[in-house]
Amino acid sequence: MAAESVRDRGACSSRWRKIPRPRRVWCLYWISYIGPVAGAAQQELKALVLIGGGMPKAYWYRAGEITASDLRPGTLVEVPLQKRKVPGIVVETGHPDLGFDTKPIHRVAPDSARLSAEWLELLRWISQYYLTPLPLVLQAGLPKAATRFLFHPPKRATKQPMEKSIMPVGKNLDPTAGQSIAIETISKSLESGSHGAFLLHGITGSGKTLVYLHLAKKALALGKRVLVLLPEIALTPQTIGRFESFLGRKVPAFHSGLSEPERRDLWKKIFAGEADIVVGARSAALAPLENLGLIVVDEEHDSSYKQNDPAPRYHARDVSLFRGKQAGCPVVLGSATPSLESYHAALTGKFTLLELKERATSSPLPEVEIVDMKAQQEMQGYQHLSIPLRDAVQQALDRGEQAILFLNRRGYSTRRVCRACGETRMCPHCAVALVHHRSTRTLRCHYCDFSISADSPCVKCGEHEMLDTGRGVEKVEEHLHKIFPGVGVARLDRDSVSRAGEMERILEEFKAGETRILLGTQMVAKGHDFPKVNVVGVLDADAGFGLADFRAGERAFQLITQVAGRAGRHKGSGRVFLQTYNPDSALLQHALKHDHAGFFRDEIERRREHGYPPFRRLLLFEMLSRKEEEVVKAMEVFALILNELAPQAHADVLGPAYAALKKIRNEHRLHVLVKGDYPNQLQWLADEAVKRFAPSQPKSVKLRMDRDPVSLL
Ligand SMILES: [Zn+2]
Ligand SMILES: [Zn+2]
Missing domain, CATH: 3.40.50.300 (P-loop containing nucleotide triphosphate hydrolases)
Structure with missing residues (x-):
């Protein structure tokens, strides 16, 4: 975490100017500040070499005997580091006057082991655009030990190696x-x-x-x-x-x-x-x-x-x-x-x-029905499956078909409450409620993996009796066994597939018809193709609507459409049930008609109105610290700096505010969201703000930057 923190980068950039003999250069993001210097001709050729490891760094070395043509960006070299010789990658060459002595490069790897300039350019772009030091980008793109084997590169294949051939399956592969x-x-x-x-x-x-x-x-x-x-x-x-x-x-x-x-x-x-x-x-x-x-x-x-x-x-x-x-x-x-x-x-x-616009099997899209759960509740009391959905599943089972049920909540109950004092069992490290997992008899935090016995007493009053509220897939699973006795039910969520091979087994068994109902979280919405599935139930089509995130509606629509798309792919009789307390919601009405264009028209207007992507660009600053007071103060200072700079970058600053998830892993989280129109100006704004903020950044506070964030929670 420390490696990527902006404090390091900020400190480094100032080190360039203030400290007379900088030896360590591990913030390549600021490399442009070095630039060519006067009298470059007198300086000998040097190379900035990236050295991998736990925390990648880059140092300048002089070329020594090696010629410029052998020493280009992407070349693999061996350089002295302390008392060892280590492999590294040249990321930059030039004649900078560093004002200190550099060690010579030991040797270069065979020419075939050069990394392509194109690839380095890609990493450089990522480094700049996503405001991340180049060594960290390289680390993301290169496995740790890759530089080592590159010194003994495998011979480049001259022809395609013989691969074990695989027989094509007898499926219709002619395009429509x-x-x-x-x-x-x-x-x-x-x-x-x-x-x-x-x-x-x-x-x-x-x-x-x-x-x-x-x-x-x-x-x-x-x-x-x-x-x-x-x-x-x-x-x-x-x-x-x-x-x-x-x-x-x-x-x-x-x-x-x-x-x-x-x-x-x-x-x-x-x-x-x-x-x-x-x-x-x-x-x-x-x-x-x-x-x-x-x-x-x-x-x-x-x-x-x-x-x-x-x-x-x-x-x-x-x-x-x-x-x-x-x-x-x-x-x-x-x-x-x-x-x-x-x-x-x-x-x-x-x-x-x-x-x-048509399914490859020429099956029509499934018929979508909206089930008003308020009306259902008046008729039959609270049930996980409404009468229409339960009947449809039963009929599918009777016909020898299968069903998929979708509920995006892991665990048994999402909230466990003390029966005596009403206290919700919270994670001691995060600002979230613990989730009751009945299969393991634990209360667990989905953000930090904290877990405690489900039978542990209330921390406030010592009471042992607890109440489960808010259902998860485990609870629905239990219910399904009751209403469809003897029917094989498979549960697919992150908890049921925690062991290697479990997911394949669950999917295989369902495909083979050994299980008849597949119940799960968003994992069931992915591109599965099960020919016998003709009924799909979305148990809570309202989930996710209320989230404080401008993409919440889009994500809900996508999930519903994707999971609905599992129904009737091969036999044109698919039925999808959306259980909701808001049957008139525009989003569900669009889902009902498979009307992506209609959904898009509504949603894009909202985005335009509020200045969200694709109309404006976002840059999210997040500050984290175990010390709440310090992070609040630091974020206020940082926001002031941003507000000062924003007009020059034609940007707007929103916040600071606590993140929707106020605390995770004991770290308090604050957000500032910046909206801008031009990528370069946002980049300038980030650089400038970080530079100005660096001297006053407390040690305990981490700053992370997220360009084009996908989640604002
Ligand atoms: Zn209590
Ligand atoms: Zn936690």
Whole structure:
């Protein structure tokens, strides 16, 4: 955490000017301040070398015997550090007058081990745009030990290695008319080697993946490389399988769940040119693939594409768009529920809009019904499943079909209250209520993992009797066993899949029909394709509406549409039930009609009115400290500085205010949100404010910056 804190960067930037003999240069973000100096000709060639490790740093070394042509950015070198010789990467060369002696570079690695200038440029852009020191960006893009093996680089493959061939599955792989148009349009950009951004807006089940498959094959045939991003890759093993069977060979998957050796091996392969297609989650966006011919970002609206902690807080979609421009290749953003930003870009001509309006199986979209829970409650009292939903599930079971039920709440009850004094059981470290997990008989905090026995007495009065309020999936699971006795119910949430292989097992068993009802959190909304699912129930369609986040409505609409899209994909009789206490809400009415355009029109107006993206750009400053008073004071000072600078940057400052989650892991959190119109001005504002604030920043206070934040909670 300390490594990325702005205090360090601020201190470093001032160190450049005030301290006469700076030796350590680990804030490359400020590198432009060094600049060329007068009398550069007299200075000998030097290189700024990044050295990896727990906390990456960069130091200047002199070239010594090594010539300028051998020492370019991206070159791997071995340099002395204390008494050892360590590998490092040249990120900058020049003739700066540093005012102190530098040690000579020991040796350079074989030329084949050079990192591409294009890739370094990408990392540099991320560093600048996302306000993160370059060493941290490099660390995110490069596995820890990568520099070590690069000194003994694998031989670059001259031809495709023999891969175990995989038999194509006997599925219909001919594109529909809509798919063909999309493939042809994007192919033009692909074949001409020119950049284009395409929004592939296809309803759920419309076969976006088939479009990717055909395009990937074309790009590979042209000798180009392909990068495919999927959200939360562990949830979509099916997609990787489809790529493998279509291309007839193994496709490496790149995601944060890989162990360090696995990641290193894959990286090695990519580097040696052996991997011409990489499928991966967010972090794959940083993979050092050269000669890209196609980039696909599937489910582009998914919030998991945004990196949260640690920095750089990049958005994989935006990184992909940058890479597409850089490489001159098409970037395909696919979604049934595109983000407002992307859809707006498509409507205003920044992206090319391609639509798939029919399901690949030509099944119609499911019929959506809104269930008024107020009326239901009057009839039957409080029930988890309304009568229409329960009947539909029963009928589906009778027909030998399956059902998916969605409730985005983990645990048994979301609040446990003392029966004697009414005290809610809270996390001692966070400003949130503990969640009762009956399966483990614990009360747990979902933010810091604190847990305590569910039978522990009230901290206020010592009472043992507790009341459970607010239901979670565990409670509904219990209820399902009661109303559908003897029916196999599978629960899919983060708790049920905590052990490796559990998720695959749950999904396999459901697909095979061993379980008949799949109940779960948003994990059930992801791109699963279960032919026998014809009924989907959203148990609480109002969840998420009230959140203090301008994206709450968008996210709710996306989730509902995605989970609804699991119904009736193969047999045109899907039914979806939205249980709600606000049956007239405009959002649900749009969901009822599968009307993404209508939802977009409403929501984009709200964004315009309040100056949110895509109309204005956001920069979120967050301050954290265990000492509440200090962080409140510090944030006030910082906000004053921002307010002073804001007019020059044509920006508006909102706050300071406590974050919606006031305290997490004993750290008090305060926010200031800045809205601006120009990226460069926001960057200037951030740099300037941090510089001015640095001298008064208390040691206990951390400052983090989030460019284009996805969550404001
Ligand atoms: Zn009590
Ligand atoms: Zn906690």
